[in-house]
Amino acid sequence: MNKSNFTSEQSYINYASYIEKVKRIISVLPDEDALELMKELDSHIFESLHADTSIIISEEERIKTVLDKLGSPESYLAPLIAEKRLTHAIKKYNLVEILKAIFGIFKTGGQYFLLSILYLFTLGFGIVIIAKIFYPQKTGFFVEEGQIIGLGFFSKINAQATDLLGYWIIPLMIILIIIFYLITTYLLRKIVLRKRK
Numbered sequence: 509m510n511k512s513n514f515t516s517e518q519s520y521i522n523y524a525s526y527i528e529k530v531k532r533i534i535s536v537l538p539d540e541d542a543l544e545l546m547k548e549l550d551s552h553i554f555e556s557l558h559a560d561t562s563i564i565i566s567e568e569e570r571i572k573t574v575l576d577k578l579g580s581p582e583s584y585l586a587p588l589i590a591e592k593r594l595t596h597a598i599k600k601y602n603l604v605e606i607l608k609a610i611f612g613i614f615k616t617g618g619q620y621f622l623l624s625i626l627y628l629f630t631l632g633f634g635i636v637i638i639a640k641i642f643y644p645q646k647t648g649f650f651v652e653e654g655q656i657i658g659l660g661f662f663s664k665i666n667a668q669a670t671d672l673l674g675y676w677i678i679p680l681m682i683i684l685i686i687i688f689y690l691i692t693t694y695l696l697r698k699i700v701l702r703k704r705k
Contacts, residue, residue: 513554519567522575523553530581534589541592545585552578575695587610599698603627603689606696621640623699626692633688639675672693 516521530549534542550654556574557567565573578584590612597605610624639647639661648671650657657669672678 514566514571515568517539519571522571526575526578526581532584533581537589537592538596541596594696595668598693601693603630606693607631617666623692623696626688626695630685630688630692633659633685637678638679640675640681644675648677 513521514523527546528548530546531542534545553571553574556577557570570599575662590609591613594606594609597609607624607627610627636647636659643661646663647661649659650662650665650669651671651672652666657665671677
């Protein structure tokens, strides 16, 4: 909406101030997504302003009521922005961006907690590879006296413990990284697509 949609200067000032906050918040999004959100918000405000004209109140009061009902832009835009960022990150298969988006969503509602844990496992498998290269004696799949000690890096390991995999842990971790990453990203796509419907 522009200034010509308002009869009162103060109404336009209130509207413009609110929209500036929205623009600042959505500036992290790609232009097409930001434009889409702005169009939806403008449409909602316009329809709300003209929804019930039988009640006689000033335009200033109507715009104030509409903006108050919407609430703080930060509160309702945060999950939308996080979801849009997640959608773009999934399309690019960018693990860092996916994690950022998931943590953004987690902060706004915790809906993707399990998926973020799966992505962290994926990251952990990569760390095991690096640890095996730099600390080969302390990294592996260790067993002692028939009991499994664990898989990963251990700062203190008994001399009697045996590494069953040796350097074969590296290809195993690569396979697990690929499997976890593909499955988690697939599940994430399913969730995002289901939410759109």
